[in-house]
Amino acid sequence: MLKEMLIKNRSYRRYDAGFTVPEETLCELIGLARYINSSANKQALRFRPVCEAALREKLFAVTRWAKLLENYSGPQEHERPGGYIVICRDAAVWPNAATLEKDVGVAAAAITLGAVEKGLGCCMINNFSAQGCREALELPETLEPALVVAIGKPAEEIILEDAKTGGDTKYYRDENGVHHVPKLSLDKLII
């Protein structure tokens, strides 16, 4: 059931760093993104799997995590993801970056749901240095990194809960370190 997969598909920020995601698994996930609906079928997205430890470290250094958590600077060394897929726009195929943003989201959904199906977890990281990412991965100039998807074996509990009336949607960690994510009720989303 898709609903269960969507509920399981949370933004994990603590992983078992001892588990490296095999490159083959990352490529299988990219293979899912091959089938997505693409604006004018241009297929202007390119995907960089990252599983080698030294590269993961370099990439991690240019990402920023969970800006809503106070006194938090991202996963500690033993909590870091065992792999990444960096989604890039290929300007040589389609120069208008803005048009491709929705495609990036659709691709990220396919990849992260695919990870859930494999018993893994992800975090879509929009807050990163594109220039730093390009340098770390030695990407060609025509490729613009659009989204970093962290992937790994989750090592935290995340609870979806109903946002309270008045509706602060800020996520938080409770005293036991459990991560809570308040979601608006359906009637708030429907116009």
Add this chain to the structure above:
Amino acid sequence: MLKEMLIKNRSYRRYDAGFTVPEETLCELIGLARYINSSANKQALRFRPVCEAALREKLFAVTRWAKLLENYSGPQEHERPGGYIVICRDAAVWPNAATLEKDVGVAAAAITLGAVEKGLGCCMINNFSAQGCREALELPETLEPALVVAIGKPAEEIILEDAKTGGDTKYYRDENGVHHVPKLSLDKLII
């Protein structure tokens, strides 16, 4: 299996116009988008289900379909979708529209995969008049229509095929009216 759902999740442009998607079904699909990963968990997207015939007609009039097909002005009357979900950005929640584009894509993926699960089909329509859409649906000013998702009972065959070397990715209809969508091979997508 997610892969099969992604393959089935094509961009349909011919539907059985005799089938109206019940409002309840549209709301169930919006319910799936409730669980998506959301930038900073802001949940700044709002969703307008459209199933009433007169409203569907008004909305259809402000959409543009399949610009790559020659001599084609969109689905004929008997081929039109039996429902829509219009995904809007709520500027009162998050004024920066660009940041939300990926969220729109992630939401659209959830909605369209959900439709596949229900035996329906969709088309994400990015080419439409936002102002026309706002007027047709009498949307409040803070809501900016970001994507129109057409939904219905598909009435066409769509074949995914491998793009030829050299790689024209333009979709086309063959002499039997079958719609073909050339997809790049996986090695072209991986950096």
